[in-house]
Amino acid sequence: MNFAKLAARNVYRNSHRSLVTVAAMAFACAMMIVFSSLMEGVIAGSERNVVAMNTGDIQIHQQMYRDDPDIYKMIETSTQLSENIRQAGFFAAERLFTFGLMASDDSSSGVQLRGVDLSYESTVTEIYQHILQGNWLENGDTHGVVIGKKLARLLDVSLGDELIFVGQTADGYMANDSFRVRGILKSIASDIDSASVFMSNGMLRELISLPEQGAHQIVIMRSDRKQDLAEATKKIKMLVKQDLEVMSWRQLMPVISRFLETAQVQTLIMLLFTYIAVASVVLNAMLMSVFERIHEFGIMKAIGVSPWQIIRLVYAETLIQTVVASILGLILGISLSWYLQQYGLDMTSLADGMTFAGIALDPVWHAELSVNSSLVPIGFLFVMAAIAVLYPAVKVALMRPLEAIHHQ
Amino acid sequence: MFRLLIFLFGFLAFITSTNAIYAEDVINDDRVTLLLSEVDDLWRGESSYAVTSMQVKTEHYTRTMRMEGWSKGKEKTLFKIIEPLREKGTATLKSGNHIYTYLPKTDRTIKLTTGMMMGAWMGSHLTNDDLVKEARLEEDYDATISFEGERDGQNIIEFTLVPKLDAAVVWGKLTLTILAESHIPVVEHYFDEDFVLARTISFSEIKSLGGRERPTVLRVVPADKPDEYTEFVYEQLELNIEVSDRLFTLSSLKKR
């Protein structure tokens, strides 16, 4: 018996019902693709905010630096080490830090100065693009700084305003200089937003009389984003050879790491709930479709079609509908997700600044289409449909032919 | 820090002007109280001019600085850095509870805020807090004589000062040792609340300065880093000079 042809004809015969079933499944499928993509986008966005905006994949410090930051705890061979790391196929950049007081015309606040290597920082973080107003730092600009959004507000400064820094140099003198605000950053993380001032490494070295060589931190990015983080960390550790602390961002920020993991679980739960709702639609439709043809199935059984073949037939019909639904859902889902990936869902009217576990979330949500976000919903759909149709298929397959024929 | 200097000058001025009447007698509450309060009273109302140099040695650097300072009464002090060149002109004015620092490099005057308090003063082992605090010995501490006699080949009197309940000082106890005859201070120990030594200030190089014998070298040593120190050397000192109030204003910070 040619199942495919029979199944197809059966589906076509009950076009009305098939249509509704297919439509419901396609809609659910499309919705789940969009939802998954959006969730993936937001999660990836958060991870990016953590990793690509500031922390990088891996960081190297001198031992005990993070516990008690002290400008003297430097990685002395940082330049050579960074070069070695780059040779090994990673991106690396050196950074310097110190604390002090920043004063504007009206007020002052404790700040952390963050020195960045203008040649290499853009290979490890995207902070240079995360500008709200003004520009990022430029080579040759010896007095320009870029500050966090909340700091700008606290000090009541805007682009072009002057800031005075007071701190202590490495050789015990007073560090003092004036700077101009060249740029203000968008939200990154609460501590960066409210207390960070970015400048070039050269400027910071001069300001606090740090030696020509050496850095407080080396930030490293994998060049291949798919490379396993733990493995990459091990590789770097072996390259380092000295007694320095090498940690991945997951080890540096365990809370965020955990959050991002649970977020994926949340997506799966949503998927589950939605599909349970879809399942009832499919179940109903298939039930009706099967039971109103019970007379027909009865005759088929009477002429010798086995129960197993009946089940196969019902499944074939479901399969056809599911396939059509998946295609439709895929088309709809992908196009909508693609749109959201390009343009994003603008939540800024709801929330200007959002933080979760100290990390800023981008108020514009971008979807991120991936194999996962498009295929998992489809896979789920097939599974759901298969489960939903089990009961009617088995029921009718096992019915006694005479009962079936006389069933009203 | 400067009030520390003032206190010392005042204390010395008093004890060297009176006689060593108290050298022999044993612990007498009134005597101690009188002694300390007279000290406190004495340097109030005084004015002074001093030139000092400071050397700081830490694990990471050794630096020297030379400055001149003026004071009038308890409320007003002004000092300016003369050397090194890169910090010349940096001036700090304390007038009552206002503290301002002028920074010549950026030509800006900033007011001292709590944010700056944490830092060591000029990279030394004293904090901005020490500079600000106006601990008056009599007001803030209960003093007794804890030892009188010979120690290390010298005849000394040792005072133990315990902060009063309400005094805004972090220390648990201070001990001050002075020479029995001349009443010149020898050493001062600062203890935390568990009576663990936190820092030591020692006095040496007794010379004639500003008309009297006094220790010209003061050394601050932190207990947790005994290899480090901050040392003040008094090169010049004049007391009861003519100094106008106008010197202690913001505008005069920038001059010279």
Place this chain on the structure above:
Amino acid sequence: MNLNVLAWRNLWRHKRRTLITASSIAFGVLLAVTFTGAGDYFYTRMIDAGANMGMGHITLAAPDFNRAPSSKKYLQQSEQLQQQITHMADVKSSMARIQGQAMFASAHKSIGGMFFAVDPEQENADNNLFIKAMVEGGMPATVSDKTVVLGVDLARKLKLTMGKKVVYTTTDKQGDIVSAIARVGGLFQTGSNEIDGAVALLPLHSVQKVLGYQQDEVSVIAVILHDQRHSHQLRDEMQMMSSFSHTEVLNWQQTQPDLAGMIAVDKSSNYISQLLIALLVAAGILNTMLMSVLERKREFGVMMALGLSPQRLFLLVMLESFWLAVLGLIIGTIVTIPWYLFMSQTGIDMSAAYGDGFSFGGVLLDTVFKIRLFEESVMAILIGLFTLALLSGAYPAWRAGQVPPVESLKTI
């Protein structure tokens, strides 16, 4: 002819189908209750927690204090203001507080942080998160005590224990530096390192003396409401009142914009998810009703031939939808009630997944997942689903009346 009875009986002619569709409605009720309830519970808790962390649901402050706090900006006649506030409806309590930045010093170290000066009589574990998180000792006995309550990490970094003294330095009314002493009387632990390492509680009057404030001058008056949902309205009312005209009246969304943003976003995504699920349920109902109509074409033809008007037929099918909806809602309610009771009393402990010290919009997250519904939410859910079910039945009902009797009688 009693259409109602007929409609009801029609439903039961296809027991299985009716039950399945009713179940999907019931499932919709369960989901809606869970999502909305989770939201209601969670947001209220977060808002209340945020309120207890310092600023209250509504905050009365000196103008511009919120943007850039400083001891130079303060409220006057706070006692009078508080009197008026307490008499306003829906206010649970109000606390006069001073807050500021200070340097905390021990013999070994100085650390910067912030302090809240409070009146121990006005504050308790209900409206003050720090009191709730007290792990050792307690609040100052009186409002002019000289004790301080520190976060555990702050105490540890300063190497201080109970009874030891702390000197705190801050700027006073005129902007000058002042210091005072206090002894450690209590330690709190909220679980967030940032808070435990930088916050201290001091007695109100003592701080007023140090800052040079009068006894009725404070930084803010934090107002706690019985029901956080009234904060908007009350804030607007208060700002209008003449006695508050020289102050800034803010609600929690203005004092904690990060939290407000997170909640707004979470709420929207919640609504969208529920809407989508509702649409699916509607599709299912539509499908069922449509099928049931289409397969009774002959029957309807006969009925119309016998004189039943298309309008009555429409009504009949609508009644079927109606009863189906009612059935679904009843089953839904029966199924949801035990679930709701469990979730509202016990809830699910998610701490294994989230751990400690998680912050949502700046406020510490409570990791026990519970649900709770406001009356409006219950009504909204029931009415919403009901309307949806009816609407889904409209098209099929219309279709029912469309078939001309002769045509329908033709089909066998």
